Amino acid sequence: MDKTKKLNRYKRVYAQLDELLKDSTDPVANQSTIIAVLHHKFDYFFWTGYYRLIEGELIVGPYQGAVACIHLKKNTGVCWAAINSGKTVIVSDVHDFAGHIACDSRSKSEIVIPVKNKKGEIMCVLDVDSQELNSFDEADAEGLEKIVELIYK
Numbered sequence: 001m002d003k004t005k006k007l008n009r010y011k012r013v014y015a016q017l018d019e020l021l022k023d024s025t026d027p028v029a030n031q032s033t034i035i036a037v038l039h040h041k042f043d044y045f046f047w048t049g050y051y052r053l054i055e056g057e058l059i060v061g062p063y064q065g066a067v068a069c070i071h072l073k074k075n076t077g078v079c080w081a082a083i084n085s086g087k088t089v090i091v092s093d094v095h096d097f098a099g100h101i102a103c104d105s106r107s108k109s110e111i112v113i114p115v116k117n118k119k120g121e122i123m124c125v126l127d128v129d130s131q132e133l134n135s136f137d138e139a140d141a142e143g144l145e146k147i148v149e150l151i152y153k
Contacts, residue, residue: 001044003137003138003139006137006139006140006143007139007142007143009041009042009143010139010140010142010143010144010146010147011143013037013038013041013143013147014143014146014147014150016037017033017034017037017147017150018150020033020037021033021034021150021153027117027123027151027152028061028062030150030151030152031050031061031062031124031151032062034126034147034148034150034151035048035049035050035062035063035064036064038128038144038147039064039065044130044131044132044135045065045128045129045130046065046066046106046107046129046130046131047063047064047065047066047068047103047107047127047128047129048063048064048065048126048127048128048129049061049062049063049064049065049068049126049127050062050063050115050124050125050126050127051072051079051124051125051127052123052124053083053122053123053124053125056074057071057074058071058072058074058079058080058083058125059071061124065129066103066106067103068103069103076099077097077099077100078091078094078097078100078110078112078127079112079125079127081097081112082112082113082114082125083114083122083125086114086122087114088111088112088113088114088141088144088145089110089111089112090110090111090136090137090138090140090141091109091110091111091136092109092133092134092136093108093109093133093134094107094108094109094110094129095108097110106131107129107130107131108129108130108131108132108133108135109129109130109132109133109134109135109136110127110128110129110130110136111127111128111136111140111141111144112125112126112127112128113125113126113141113144113145113148115148115151115152116152117152118152123152126144126148128140128144
């Protein structure tokens with residue numbers, strides 16, 4: 001999917017989610033709704049979910065896709081890279097990412113977005129995997145970064 005088409009789809013998905021979440025203040029309900037919509041609106045999203053930062057550990061949260069790793073080893077993998085840098089991480093080929101955690105060997109590329117609460121604290125990460133190489137780009141980063149802001153609006 002080209003950049004313009006992706007950005008337009010993200011705009012439509014954002015509008016849909018904004019309407020769905022307008023009366024919700026529960027972060028877990030918001031995460032679950034966002035995951036359900038994203039997972040079904042983007043055909044290249046193979047695994048779509050959150051890893052929650054709880055007492056210094058990353059624990060799986062709401063997700064859709066194959067069974068996930070429940071606990072991610074500290075300071076290892078793409079999710080921890082996003083937490084430690086405080087920035088979105090795009091990986092074109094997970095096999096080239098040192099320390100990648102393979103919860104499912106079918107995953108080939110990945111994007112991880114840190115999710116911050118109203119105080120600016122990272123509470124979790126949105127993790128999306130694809131079965132294809134090079135699935136994610138700056139359009140995905142832009143669209144997903146805006147969407148995760150709906151969790152703690």
